[in-house]
Amino acid sequence: MRSREVTVLKLFKSLHRTRQNVFKNDPRALEAARLKINEEFKNSKDETSSAKIDELLKIGSDVEVILRTSVIQGVHTDFNKLLLIPRKELLLDNIPFRDTPTQKS
Template identity: 55%
Template sequence: MGTRLKVLSVFKRLHRTRLAVFNNDDRSLTAARLKINDEFRKNKNEPSEENIQKMIKMGSDVEIVLREAVLQMEHLGENTLLLRPRESLLLENVPYCDQPRKKS
Protein backbone atom coordinates (compact mmCIF):
# COMPACT_ATOMS: atom_id res chain seq x y z
CA MET A 1 0.00 0.00 0.00
CA GLY A 2 1.33 3.43 -0.88
CA THR A 3 2.27 5.97 1.74
CA ARG A 4 -0.58 8.27 0.78
CA LEU A 5 -3.12 5.47 1.21
CA LYS A 6 -1.64 4.53 4.60
CA VAL A 7 -1.93 8.13 5.79
CA LEU A 8 -5.55 8.35 4.61
CA SER A 9 -6.32 5.01 6.23
CA VAL A 10 -4.97 6.15 9.61
CA PHE A 11 -6.87 9.44 9.25
CA LYS A 12 -10.15 7.62 8.60
CA ARG A 13 -9.59 5.10 11.42
CA LEU A 14 -8.89 7.92 13.88
CA HIS A 15 -12.12 9.67 12.92
CA ARG A 16 -14.17 6.46 13.12
CA THR A 17 -12.69 5.69 16.52
CA ARG A 18 -13.37 9.26 17.65
CA LEU A 19 -17.04 8.83 16.72
CA ALA A 20 -17.32 5.57 18.67
CA VAL A 21 -15.34 6.65 21.75
CA PHE A 22 -16.96 10.06 22.22
CA ASN A 23 -20.48 9.06 21.20
CA ASN A 24 -23.12 11.63 22.35
CA ASP A 25 -20.43 14.03 23.63
CA ASP A 26 -20.45 16.94 21.20
CA ARG A 27 -17.71 18.89 22.96
CA SER A 28 -15.24 15.98 22.94
CA LEU A 29 -16.19 15.01 19.38
CA THR A 30 -15.45 18.52 18.16
CA ALA A 31 -12.20 18.81 20.12
CA ALA A 32 -10.94 15.45 18.85
CA ARG A 33 -11.90 16.29 15.26
CA LEU A 34 -10.08 19.61 15.41
CA LYS A 35 -6.97 18.02 16.95
CA ILE A 36 -6.83 15.18 14.39
CA ASN A 37 -7.35 17.54 11.46
CA ASP A 38 -4.83 20.04 12.84
CA GLU A 39 -2.10 17.41 13.29
CA PHE A 40 -2.58 16.00 9.80
CA ARG A 41 -2.71 19.48 8.26
CA LYS A 42 0.43 20.55 10.16
CA ASN A 43 2.41 17.62 8.74
CA LYS A 44 0.88 17.67 5.27
CA ASN A 45 4.10 18.72 3.50
CA GLU A 46 6.52 16.42 5.35
CA PRO A 47 9.21 15.39 2.80
CA SER A 48 10.96 12.64 4.81
CA GLU A 49 9.59 9.13 4.18
CA GLU A 50 11.09 7.97 7.48
CA ASN A 51 9.26 10.68 9.46
CA ILE A 52 6.02 9.91 7.63
CA GLN A 53 6.29 6.25 8.63
CA LYS A 54 6.92 7.27 12.26
CA MET A 55 3.85 9.53 12.20
CA ILE A 56 1.74 6.74 10.66
CA LYS A 57 2.84 4.45 13.50
CA MET A 58 2.05 7.13 16.09
CA GLY A 59 -1.40 7.70 14.59
CA SER A 60 -2.12 3.97 14.71
CA ASP A 61 -0.95 3.80 18.32
CA VAL A 62 -3.16 6.76 19.28
CA GLU A 63 -6.15 5.06 17.64
CA ILE A 64 -5.50 1.88 19.65
CA VAL A 65 -5.20 3.83 22.92
CA LEU A 66 -8.43 5.71 22.21
CA ARG A 67 -10.27 2.50 21.36
CA GLU A 68 -8.97 0.42 24.27
CA ALA A 69 -8.35 2.81 27.16
CA VAL A 70 -10.74 5.77 27.01
CA LEU A 71 -14.00 5.61 28.97
CA GLN A 72 -16.92 8.03 28.94
CA MET A 73 -18.10 9.42 32.25
CA GLU A 74 -20.77 11.97 33.03
CA HIS A 75 -21.08 14.16 36.13
CA LEU A 76 -24.46 13.55 37.76
CA GLY A 77 -23.86 15.35 41.01
CA GLU A 78 -21.13 16.75 43.19
CA ASN A 79 -19.71 13.34 44.11
CA THR A 80 -21.40 11.16 41.49
CA LEU A 81 -20.14 9.99 38.10
CA LEU A 82 -21.95 7.78 35.60
CA LEU A 83 -19.60 5.42 33.75
CA ARG A 84 -20.57 4.57 30.16
CA PRO A 85 -18.24 1.81 28.97
CA ARG A 86 -18.44 0.57 25.41
CA GLU A 87 -19.34 -3.07 24.79
CA SER A 88 -15.88 -3.83 23.40
CA LEU A 89 -14.23 -2.73 26.65
CA LEU A 90 -16.45 -4.92 28.79
CA LEU A 91 -15.71 -8.08 26.86
CA GLU A 92 -11.92 -7.82 26.99
CA ASN A 93 -11.57 -6.43 30.49
CA VAL A 94 -12.49 -9.47 32.59
CA PRO A 95 -9.81 -10.20 35.23
CA TYR A 96 -11.47 -13.41 36.46
CA CYS A 97 -13.92 -15.78 34.84
CA ASP A 98 -15.37 -19.03 36.23
CA GLN A 99 -15.58 -20.60 32.80
CA PRO A 100 -12.58 -20.67 30.48
CA ARG A 101 -12.82 -18.76 27.22
CA LYS A 102 -13.44 -20.69 24.05
CA LYS A 103 -10.51 -20.70 21.68
CA SER A 104 -11.33 -19.23 18.30
Protein backbone atom coordinates (compact mmCIF):
# COMPACT_ATOMS: atom_id res chain seq x y z
CA MET A 1 0.00 0.00 0.00
CA ARG A 2 1.26 3.43 -0.83
CA SER A 3 1.76 6.10 1.80
CA ARG A 4 -1.18 8.24 0.67
CA GLU A 5 -3.52 5.23 0.70
CA VAL A 6 -2.45 4.47 4.25
CA THR A 7 -3.10 8.09 5.26
CA VAL A 8 -6.58 8.01 3.70
CA LEU A 9 -7.40 4.72 5.42
CA LYS A 10 -6.17 6.03 8.79
CA LEU A 11 -8.35 9.14 8.43
CA PHE A 12 -11.36 7.01 7.44
CA LYS A 13 -10.92 4.80 10.52
CA SER A 14 -10.27 7.79 12.77
CA LEU A 15 -13.48 9.50 11.64
CA HIS A 16 -15.48 6.35 12.35
CA ARG A 17 -13.91 5.89 15.80
CA THR A 18 -14.65 9.52 16.63
CA ARG A 19 -18.21 9.12 15.33
CA GLN A 20 -18.72 6.11 17.61
CA ASN A 21 -17.43 8.03 20.62
CA VAL A 22 -19.21 11.34 19.98
CA PHE A 23 -22.61 9.86 19.11
CA LYS A 24 -22.56 6.96 21.57
CA ASN A 25 -26.09 5.83 22.57
CA ASP A 26 -27.68 7.74 19.67
CA PRO A 27 -28.44 5.23 16.88
CA ARG A 28 -29.89 7.86 14.53
CA ALA A 29 -26.84 10.14 14.76
CA LEU A 30 -24.46 7.16 14.54
CA GLU A 31 -26.10 5.95 11.33
CA ALA A 32 -26.33 9.43 9.78
CA ALA A 33 -22.65 10.12 10.50
CA ARG A 34 -21.65 6.68 9.18
CA LEU A 35 -23.52 7.27 5.94
CA LYS A 36 -22.06 10.77 5.51
CA ILE A 37 -18.46 9.64 6.13
CA ASN A 38 -18.83 6.71 3.72
CA GLU A 39 -20.53 8.91 1.10
CA GLU A 40 -17.79 11.56 1.19
CA PHE A 41 -15.02 8.99 0.84
CA LYS A 42 -16.89 7.15 -1.92
CA ASN A 43 -17.45 10.40 -3.86
CA SER A 44 -13.72 11.12 -3.77
CA LYS A 45 -12.35 7.61 -4.35
CA ASP A 46 -11.39 8.27 -7.98
CA GLU A 47 -9.59 11.55 -7.26
CA THR A 48 -6.09 11.58 -8.75
CA SER A 49 -4.96 15.18 -8.21
CA SER A 50 -2.39 15.25 -5.43
CA ALA A 51 -3.36 18.79 -4.43
CA LYS A 52 -7.06 17.90 -4.27
CA ILE A 53 -6.35 14.75 -2.22
CA ASP A 54 -4.26 16.81 0.22
CA GLU A 55 -7.12 19.33 0.49
CA LEU A 56 -9.66 16.56 1.15
CA LEU A 57 -7.40 14.98 3.77
CA LYS A 58 -7.10 18.36 5.51
CA ILE A 59 -10.88 18.82 5.47
CA GLY A 60 -11.42 15.31 6.85
CA SER A 61 -8.85 15.85 9.56
CA ASP A 62 -10.45 19.18 10.52
CA VAL A 63 -13.88 17.53 10.69
CA GLU A 64 -12.51 14.85 13.00
CA VAL A 65 -11.03 17.48 15.34
CA ILE A 66 -14.27 19.50 15.38
CA LEU A 67 -16.33 16.40 16.13
CA ARG A 68 -13.97 15.34 18.91
CA THR A 69 -13.57 18.76 20.55
CA SER A 70 -16.81 20.67 19.90
CA VAL A 71 -19.82 18.40 19.46
CA ILE A 72 -21.92 17.62 22.50
CA GLN A 73 -24.96 15.33 22.73
CA GLY A 74 -28.33 16.68 23.72
CA VAL A 75 -31.51 14.78 24.64
CA HIS A 76 -35.00 16.30 24.53
CA THR A 77 -36.50 15.82 28.00
CA ASP A 78 -39.56 18.01 27.60
CA PHE A 79 -41.18 20.30 25.02
CA ASN A 80 -38.69 23.15 25.53
CA LYS A 81 -35.96 21.37 27.49
CA LEU A 82 -32.74 19.78 26.35
CA LEU A 83 -30.42 17.74 28.56
CA LEU A 84 -26.79 18.14 27.51
CA ILE A 85 -24.53 15.12 27.94
CA PRO A 86 -20.89 16.28 27.75
CA ARG A 87 -18.04 13.82 27.36
CA LYS A 88 -15.31 13.99 30.01
CA GLU A 89 -12.71 15.23 27.51
CA LEU A 90 -14.89 18.30 26.78
CA LEU A 91 -15.16 19.39 30.39
CA LEU A 92 -12.60 22.05 31.25
CA ASP A 93 -11.70 23.75 34.51
CA ASN A 94 -13.58 26.99 34.95
CA ILE A 95 -11.12 29.87 35.31
CA PRO A 96 -12.66 33.02 36.80
CA PHE A 97 -12.59 36.18 34.71
CA ARG A 98 -10.51 39.11 35.94
CA ASP A 99 -11.02 42.70 34.82
CA THR A 100 -7.38 43.53 35.54
CA PRO A 101 -4.68 41.20 34.26
CA THR A 102 -2.13 39.89 36.71
CA GLN A 103 1.45 41.11 36.44
CA LYS A 104 4.05 38.61 35.30
CA SER A 105 7.17 38.45 37.45
